[in-house]
Amino acid sequence: MNRSYFYFFVILFSISFFTAQSQNFELSFKVVNEITNKPIEDVNIFIEPCSCGGISNSNGQFSINLPKGEYEISFTYIGFDENLQNIILNKNLSLDVQLNENEEKLSEVIIKAKKTNDNLESLQMGVLQLKSEDLVKIPSAVGEFDVLRGITLLAGVNNSGEMSNGLSVRGGTLDQNLLLYDYAPVFNPTHLFGLFSVFTPDVLSSVNLYRANIPARYGGRTTSVLDIKVKNPYVSKLKLKGGVGLVSSRFAIETPIIKDKLMLISGIRAGLTDFLLPFFSKRLENTKANFYDGTLKLLYLPTEKDQITFTGFYSKDFYQLDLITQIENINAENNQYDFKTLNGTTNWLHTFNNDTNLRTVLVSSSYTSKNIFPELESTNEVEFESKINYLSLISELSKKVSSSFNYYTGIQLNKYKINPGELIPGGSPTISPVLLTPEISYEFSVFTNVNWKPLDNLSFSVGLRYNYFLFQGPYTLNSYDEIGGNIISSEFFEKGKKVNSYSNLEPRLGVNLKLSKNSSIKASYSNVNQYLQNIYNSTTPLPTSRWKMVDPNIKPQSSNAYSLGVYKNFKDDKVEVSLEGYYRDTKNNLTYKPGADFFLEEALEQYVVQGKGKAYGVELSLKKTKGKVNGWFNYTWSKSLLRTENESLSNRINNNQWYNSDFDRTHVVNTTINIEGDKYNTFSFNFTGQTGRPFTVANGSFELEDITVPIFLERNNSRLPVYHRLDFSWNVHFSKSKEKKRWQNDWTFTVYNLYGRKNPFSQYYSQRDGRFNEVFSDSPLASYGLFVSNSPIVSLTYNFRFQ
Amino acid sequence: MDEKKMRYRNIILSTSYSLFIIFFTACIEPVEPEFKLKEGLVTVEAIVSTTQGSSFVTLKESILELNRGSYSNIFINGAEVFFINTNTSEIVKLIEDKDIYIPPNDFVASVGDTWELDVKLQDGRNYKSLPEIVPESVAITDIKATYNPNIVFRESLNDYVPGHSISVGFNDPPDKRNYYYWNFRSFESRTICRTCSSSYYREGICCAEDPPPIDPPNFYRTYDCETDCWRIRYNENINILDDEFVNGSAIDQLPIAEILLFNKKDILVEVQQFSLSKSAYDYYKVLKDIIDNSGGFNAPPPAALVGNMFNPDNGEEYVLGRFTAGATFTATIFIKRDNITESVIESVLPPFPETGSGPMPCRLIEEGPVLYAPCVEGRYVTGIRHEDWPN
16 A cells, blocks of 8 residues: 555656646747738748747747747748847747848848858958948048958057058068958058048948968968958849048949849949148148049849859049158159059859859959159149059869868969059150069969868868969069179060069968867968068058069068967857967068169169068957947057168168067057947947057267258167057937838948047158257257147048938 | 027037048147167268369267267367379378368369278278269259249248249250259348347457346347358258159259248359269268158158268278269359248347447447447358359
């Protein structure tokens, strides 16, 4: 009996226990359109962890019985944003779910094409990314988001100040970065001497900066690759976008041309308001500054397995500015700068199956820059023109062999033609025409990269790139005496004849060890060679600065970059923290002999010195990606040093000792905070602070006739004051309050340099004029700081969207 | 429009206007000059010229007095200085004269000769130059002055200032590459030869009276020149030309000097056109970058002004300056400026001579009012009428 009672209670207990554990409740939904409140049929409902679900009926309803527990439910429907719900099911539950109509009401064809493309653009280790939604949050100088300015807020990325014609990545020079705009290199990335980047703002999709293990598909620059992609116009209806600002105005259109077959995105921006400048300052009386840029991209889907895109890009600038040194030896009223970029990219993506794709890209890139010299008391204009033409064919096969192994392999053939300079006298009776010999070279590369995940927590990315660089005639090869100053013999190479070649094997390696679900260690190594460089003897290049291929006298720059990082995510990946260290050594780094002048100079090698470089640093990065308050904080400690080895005392730089490069910044702090207040208002703050840029102070002075001459024996032996700045941006999206409104407006109000910090761009000496000046005291020389912005710059831009 | 909307509109408009005002606010401001001074730097400036009286050598060394915080370049005296003609082996010994070494009065260099400079200091240091060939001079065929109310931006005034642009014309020799350098001296007549601040001019000095004079505090007295006198100014910029793009052309209206409107007195400008060697031109190009091209957005990094001088016993010593063989051609232009309407750059104290009424100042030295002071010869003043000064 006792035994029977025992069994009875055990059974009763077990039944009640299991009943309790497996108790089912009904979970039901009604899915409606958020705006119209109408039910949506065929919504995909997927529930985890049961991996179950279904689709909504014609009333937008769906129900399922599930055991008690916690569930994550996703609702997806073409043309609507995904809706994610987390619920605790401990009773019967009925939920109303609202789906938000997406900007794009896309067809299956487009969705499939989009997915194929997105997979191929997936990232690899060591990459910094700014998506277009991140970019728009960054306050800019004049109300527009800007790629290059946005990138400088990331760890390890800098520039040479407000007026900077490019980026410095981890202490490298501006020309050591490969800037790609839909695969086409951009040789001059800025308007208005560096105030804006040239990339048409409204058509950008993503910006990836590779600065550690540069993927094997890229080569040609020793420091980094900035890969900017234009949106693929996966649209089924017309969309317009634009803005009107005081410095520039812009307009963009996205539209299908043939439904599900041919689509277009196009954007244009123009800045034509320079006539206002004299109202602000007398100094700007002689200043002219106009620019425009435009991007057009066509997407053609001929079959289910093929996507063909064509991207065209055009950018043009014209300016005249007193604060730029005039070119010697041409007698002119002033110097004007006129330059343009014309790029074209055709990209064919063929999908063999879900795992195998072949991408073939044909790229043409052309950059033409002109100096215009209006002759004194004459209508004639003398012109100096230089040009670089780049053609490239890339073919890349990518295959996903298994979930733990994939690879890509490909070839790239580049042709470079540089017209270093031509002086066109026009009707001038005194100026003689000059035409420098064009430089023609080819670069053939084979590359492969394997991503292998042997263990769940360990993955490798191993790449190899082989380059064969061929430099052809016409070319005059000079030989120099031991000191390097005097030509002792010359040999002329006919057109098409090989002058010399270089071949390099570039290993790339990345290792990722996952320590836990949310932490990992990554290490990388990459070797890159650079065959093309921009020659300029100043802090930042002019648009007319000369591009030069390597030749027998100027050797390729070569870098070895090592990096190691620790990464940890917190709070369900909402907070990302990383600490990265890097070391890069470079050989054949280009620096310039004291007093070098390259204008229309045939034998450029006489004026350059190739030396060593090294850069190292540690970068701490903290990013909060989600929530009403989000943003990032970056701190970098770094060094960037250069050293030359020159026999001749007068040609030595810093007497052949290591010296700080122009891009050495010991400490850099960047913080961006976005406050998404409500659906009408978004506020952003951006603070940047960094050690001042190295510059050169005099070691003395002497009198020459009536001129006090500063004596310089060292380079970059001091620093400008600490640079810091706070920017603010307020975006008002007031049209969201109205339902079904296709026309949406917002205002962007930005304040650049909120507290009016005077950050000098440069500091230089000038002659005393005999007047007493407290600042100069008894110094033999006067000294002035050149400040680009010394007060808050307020801007207001009206933006609109029609979709 | 309701009141609230109107207010918003006004806010937006005023914001836009504020942007107009402060956009593109690039500006230049004085900052405290910074130096990392080094002492013992020897600077040699030497010219061997085809013009009589224009050849010279200056030797200076930088001295840093840490306790006083002062820095100066002092003249190195007692040196043995020689011009050596490597064609003829002629050796010309230079004589020390105040702060300069000069050759004998009749010395002139001949075109085509090669000269070297040899310097031996009292302490045994030795400096030599690389050889320099005396180039051929090129004649100025035309000289013009063009007035421009905004000729140059002056940082110290934060404004454009008026002045005359001097341009020259010449025929560039076609058979070879030529390099040019220009400098100028300008002469303005001077009426006041001495100004004494809180003092009076007596026997060659400004004499402060004890007990204080009857004049108000911070007074001054001006003294007219006893004889004709001229103020001399020199170029503050470096003007050079390489004929690489204009070889063999008749150069016309090439601006080579800026004569700022310090005052509206008539002015005589004497321009010297130097023909230089390539290496001398390179030196002046570096000098120009340091002096004139250092302030822009694309300023080249400063470079050491190392010319063709070296220490044969110490290859690691930086010897600054240069020994230059130059052939010169001189041209002058007289400019009348009394009808210019723009304001002058220099503010001038109005004349305030002694009147002679009341007690005589410094009466122990001299009785009666003093009205005149002599025109004392110097680098910036001369009493010698320039031959091209109009009568």
